[in-house]
Amino acid sequence: MAKLVGPALGAGAEVRLHELTKTFGPVVAVREVSVTIAPGSFFTLLGPSGSGKTTTLMMVAGFAYPTSGEVFVDGKPMAALPPQKRDLGMVFQSYAVFPHLTVFDNVAFPLEIRKAPRLEILRRVGEALELVRLTGYERRLPRQLSGGEQQRVALARALVFQPRVLLMDEPLGALDKKLRAHMQLELKHIQQHLHVTVIYVTHDQEEALTMSDRVAVMQGGRIEQVGSPAELYDTPASRFVADFIGESNFLDGVAVSSEPDGRWRCRAPGGLELSGVAAVPLQPGQPITAAVRPEKLVQTEDAVALGPGANTCKGLVEEAIYLGDATRYRVGIGPDGAVTIKVPNRVGARPLATGAAVALAWSPDDTRLFPRDDA
Amino acid sequence: MKASAERRETLRYLLLLLPALVVLAVLFAYPLLGILTRSVYKAGYTLEFYRQIFRVPVYLQVLWGTFRVSALVTLFCLALGYPLAYALAACRPRTARLLTIIVILPFFTSIIVRTYAWMVLLGRNGIVNQYLVALGLTDKPLPLLYNQAGVVIGMSYVLLPYMVLTVYSVMRGIDPGLIRAAHSLGASRLQAFRRIFLPLSLPGIAGGTLLVFILSLGFFITPALMGGPGDVMIAMLIEREVEITLNWSFASALAVVLLALTLVGFAGYNRLVRLERVFEGRT
Numbered sequence: 001m002a003k004l005v006g007p008a009l010g011a012g013a014e015v016r017l018h019e020l021t022k023t024f025g026p027v028v029a030v031r032e033v034s035v036t037i038a039p040g041s042f043f044t045l046l047g048p049s050g051s052g053k054t055t056t057l058m059m060v061a062g063f064a065y066p067t068s069g070e071v072f073v074d075g076k077p078m079a080a081l082p083p084q085k086r087d088l089g090m091v092f093q094s095y096a097v098f099p100h101l102t103v104f105d106n107v108a109f110p111l112e113i114r115k116a117p118r119l120e121i122l123r124r125v126g127e128a129l130e131l132v133r134l135t136g137y138e139r140r141l142p143r144q145l146s147g148g149e150q151q152r153v154a155l156a157r158a159l160v161f162q163p164r165v166l167l168m169d170e171p172l173g174a175l176d177k178k179l180r181a182h183m184q185l186e187l188k189h190i191q192q193h194l195h196v197t198v199i200y201v202t203h204d205q206e207e208a209l210t211m212s213d214r215v216a217v218m219q220g221g222r223i224e225q226v227g228s229p230a231e232l233y234d235t236p237a238s239r240f241v242a243d244f245i246g247e248s249n250f251l252d253g254v255a256v257s258s259e260p261d262g263r264w265r266c267r268a269p270g271g272l273e274l275s276g277v278a279a280v281p282l283q284p285g286q287p288i289t290a291a292v293r294p295e296k297l298v299q300t301e302d303a304v305a306l307g308p309g310a311n312t313c314k315g316l317v318e319e320a321i322y323l324g325d326a327t328r329y330r331v332g333i334g335p336d337g338a339v340t341i342k343v344p345n346r347v348g349a350r351p352l353a354t355g356a357a358v359a360l361a362w363s364p365d366d367t368r369l370f371p372r373d374d375a
Numbered sequence: 376m377k378a379s380a381e382r383r384e385t386l387r388y389l390l391l392l393l394p395a396l397v398v399l400a401v402l403f404a405y406p407l408l409g410i411l412t413r414s415v416y417k418a419g420y421t422l423e424f425y426r427q428i429f430r431v432p433v434y435l436q437v438l439w440g441t442f443r444v445s446a447l448v449t450l451f452c453l454a455l456g457y458p459l460a461y462a463l464a465a466c467r468p469r470t471a472r473l474l475t476i477i478v479i480l481p482f483f484t485s486i487i488v489r490t491y492a493w494m495v496l497l498g499r500n501g502i503v504n505q506y507l508v509a510l511g512l513t514d515k516p517l518p519l520l521y522n523q524a525g526v527v528i529g530m531s532y533v534l535l536p537y538m539v540l541t542v543y544s545v546m547r548g549i550d551p552g553l554i555r556a557a558h559s560l561g562a563s564r565l566q567a568f569r570r571i572f573l574p575l576s577l578p579g580i581a582g583g584t585l586l587v588f589i590l591s592l593g594f595f596i597t598p599a600l601m602g603g604p605g606d607v608m609i610a611m612l613i614e615r616e617v618e619i620t621l622n623w624s625f626a627s628a629l630a631v632v633l634l635a636l637t638l639v640g641f642a643g644y645n646r647l648v649r650l651e652r653v654f655e656g657r658t
Contacts, residue, residue, distance in 0.1 A: 063555060083558040096556035100574050109570070110560035157560065167559075 012040035012197035013074045013164035015060065020069035022055050029055045031221040032069070037214075039074075040195040042188065046208040047218035048244070053201045054169055056218070060199060061167050062086050073165060089158035089196075093170040095150045097142040103129070103153050104138035110161040128156040131190060148179050155190070165197045172207065184210050205245050209233070217241050233293075237279055239370040242291040249297070249339040251290045252372060255282045264369055266290060270334025274311040276367030287372040294328065294342040296366040300359035310361045315339070317356045327351060331358060414627035424628035434612070434629070438636065441609040444526055444598070445591035451531040452587045453580065456538035460579070463539070464546035475543070478536050486533060490600050493529050494520060497601075525601040526608075530594055537590065538583040545579030546572075585644060592637055609633050 015037040022030040030052040037043040045053035058064035060071050062083035071078040078086055098106050107128050111121045129135050132152040142150055151171055158166060171187075172180045188211045191198050202208055208215045209229040216226045217240070225237040236242035239250070253268035255278075264278050266288055276290050300312060315333035326344045329352055333339060341360065343349065352358060414424055428434045459478075463471050481489060496502050497519040504516035519525055549572060557567035595610040602608075609629060616626035 061559060063558075083555070084561050084563055087561070088559065090556070090559035092552055092556060094550065094552045096550065096552040098553060098556075098571055109557070109562075113561045113566060154556075161561065 011164060012195050014039045014072075015043075015165055015197060015199065016072040016075075017056070017060070018070045018072065020056060020059055020071065021067045022052075022059060022064060023067045028221050030059070030066075033218075033221075033223055034069075035216055035223060035226055037197060037199060040197055041213040042191050042198045042200065042211055044200045044202060044208040044212040044215045045218055046202060046205060046215050046244075048203055051218040052221040053203075053218045057167055057169055057199060057201045060165075061088060061090055087161075087163050089161070089163035089166040091151070091154050091158050091166070091168045091171045093173045095142075095147070095154045095174075097145075097150045097153050097157075099142050101142075102138065103134065103140050103142070103145070106142070106153050107157045107160050109157060114161060124160050125156075128160040131159065131193075132156045132186075148175055148183065151175065151183070155187075159190075159194065159196070163196070165199065166191070168198065168200045170202055171200075173202075173204075180207070181210075187211060209245070217244060219244075234366075235277075235279075236291070236368060239289055239291065242368060242370070247294055247340070247342075248291040249294060251292075251337065251339070253288055253290060255284055255286045255288050255369070257284060258282070263364055264288075266369065268334075268337075270337060272313055272334060272337075274313075274367060275309065275364035276311075276369040277365060278369045280371060282369065282371060288369045289372050291368045291370065292339075292362055292366055294340045295326075295344075297339060297341040297360050297362045299343075300361045310363055311367060312359065312361045313339075314357065314359050317352045317354050317358060320352060320354055329358075331360065333360075410627045410630055413624050414631045417624040424625045425632070427625065428628060428632055437607050437609055437612055438632065440607070441592060441633075442636070442640075444523065444530070444606070444608065445588050445594075447527050448530045448534060448591045449584050449588045451527060452535050452538040453584055455531070456535055456583065457542055457576075457580070459535075460539050460542035460546055463543045464549070475540075478539050481533075481536065486596055487600075489533065490529055490597050493525075493532065494601060497525055497528065520601060521603040523602070523606055525603075526598045526606050529597040529601040530591060533594075533597060534587045534590055537586050541583035541586055542576065542579035545582070546576050549575045581644075585641070588640075589637060592633065 017033050017035050017037075020030055020033040021028070033052070033056055045056055047053045055064055059066050060078070062078065062081060066079065073086070073088075098109065101109070104125055107125045108121050111124060116124070125138075126135070129137065132155050134149065134152055134156065137145070137149070137153075142153065145153065151174075154171070168187075172183050175183060184207055187198075200208075200211065209232075212229060214226060214228055215232055217224045217232060219240050225232060225241045227235075232241060232245050236245060236248075242248040243250070251268045251272070251274070253266045253272075253274070256265045256267050258264050259275065262278055263275050264282055265273065265275050267273055268290070274290060276292075282288065313333050315331040315338075317329050318332045318338065319330040321328045321330075323342075324345070326342050329341050329343065331339050331341055339360070343352075415422060417424075463474050463478075466474070494501075498504070499516045499518075499520075501519070503519060504513075507513045508516060519528065553571055553575070554567050557571045558564075562570065593610050594608060595614060598606055598608045599611050613626045613629050613633075616622045616629065
């Protein structure tokens with residue numbers, strides 16, 4: 001049976017996944033995932049459905065058994081332990097609050113299992129409910145609570161026995177947008193307050209960027225890239241990451257010649273020439289895709305700061321979409337190409353009319369070059 | 376305007392209820408009223424028949440025996456049916472469907488045929504006794520037929536599917552995520568079962584035991600064929616009064632007493648497990 005050995009605050013555990021693989025018959029759900037998660041950090045597994053992120057989390061939790069590979073928590077291998085002996089807190093997407101128990105009894109459950117003394121249970125449940133701001137809800141039954149409140153009960157219950165790692169499987173997926181944004185910040189604050197290591201699964205890239213210290217982007221059972229939110233956004237390692245995190249313009253072309261600092265000169269259809277930073281080593285003549293974020297494209301008259309060597313192109317405004325804080329324009333370039341640009345609606349901003357000619361510029365440093373497999 | 380629309384809506388639902396209400400009134404309420412009247416009327420109003428039930432010990436003995444056998448049958452059905460329902464709920468949907476069909480299969484045959492089949496199995500030289508003797512578990516054949524054991528075995532067999540299906544339908548509604556959550560919080564399999572699964576399946580236990588118990592009270596064929604002279608149940612007594620002694624008023628009085636005791640039992644049970652929650656389908 002799990003013992004009640006709640007560590008002091010500031011003691012998240014290090015979690016290391018070593019070549020974790022999970023196959024279901026002929027299907028490889030997770031393929032050789034290796035990553036080290038720093039103690040007390042907020043780590044997110046981000047990916048579309050079917051990317052293997054939940055299966056990976058379930059292997060950490062012990063609900064799925066790895067085909068090969070191992071999970072280490074503070075260096076201790078977990079494979080031989082059933083979920084109830086791993087001492088990891090877990091919050092599920094479906095809340096999984098026990099419907100026949102009051103809020104108090106739900107949160108007290110892990111402590112009663114660990115045979116904690118009555119007074120300690122009272123104190124800890126009180127603290128946990130205070131942490132999730134549900135003080136005064138002790139006597140209520142789950143069906144008397146809203147979805148957000150139920151999820152907070154689940155969170156309090158997963159934290160009350162002071163696990164060193166907290167696993168969360170799309171915990172905010174069922175909440176509406178406003179409440180989700182609020183809970184994201186609250187979760188982040190609780191995590192920073194307790195210094196618990198969090199492994200968080202989501203398909204929502206905005207959520208991942210908001211909350212995480214580090215994010216692993218998963219696709220097809222593999223980790224495509226691990227990095228801080230800024231690293232993933234500014235220097236995506238693959239076209240998939242550039243597409244999945246935020247928004248990108250993709251221009252297909254061919255690598256022409258290498259320049260210093262890992263830059264390459266490329267040619268795109270319509271006589272467009274551009275420079276960019278290669279995400280992986282390239283060969284001259286290799287088909288590439290250049291990726292650039294919509295907000296990095298500016299009109300030439302605003303491009304003074306870019307200095308010499310900036311990429312430029314000319315186009316016609318095809319469509320303007322007003323977003324409130326910014327306006328998104330679709331600009332046609334060349335015979336059938338188009339890019340999306342995002343212009344902040346600052347004081348004195350002049351909106352562009354549909355059909356207007358614009359000259360655009362962007363920095364080679366903001367241009368990522370990926371090899372094109374399909375060519 | 377809105378109120379009248381609401382009234383029309385209510386009216387529509389009442390209209391849908393009407394056929395069922397008419398059938399119940401004609402086939403159930405009216406005859407029941409007839410039984411009530413007949414039990415206190417035979418060439419003039421009298422309470423003689425009730426007095427007779429409470430004066431002659433054998434009737435109360437039979438009533439008591441009926442309740443005891445029903446309780447035993449209910450316990451057996453629960454003991455056998457709960458694990459079976461649990462297995463059904465735990466296995467994959469396709470397997471569960473197949474097993475459910477197997478559970479229901481006996482209903483496709485007449486209860487008399489099935490009761491005779493049990494008599495063949497349980498007789499002095501029946502298959503069960505042959506095996507028991509051959510395996511050396513007993514020296515001489517056990518008396519399994521024409522006694523209370525036979526009645527309980529036969530009735531439990533017939534009523535088991537009612538228990539299994541009622542319990543299973545509740546268990547199927549229990550979110551497996553709750554059991555996972557219990558494990559993630561440190562609960563062993565046994566703890567997760569005892570503290571989460573079992574309480575959540577209580578409505579199924581309550582519904583199943585109630586159903587089996589009430590069906591048992593009125594059982595006729597199985598105890599008549601598989602019981603001995605000492606295993607008379609109230610339904611058999613009523614049948615005898617109707618068919619043989621032609622004392623319909625006394626039969627009616629017996630039926631009313633059975634109904635009253637059942638209702639009292641139901642009320643007590645209701646206080647115990649809050650049946651309205653069972654029928655709302657939640658705990």
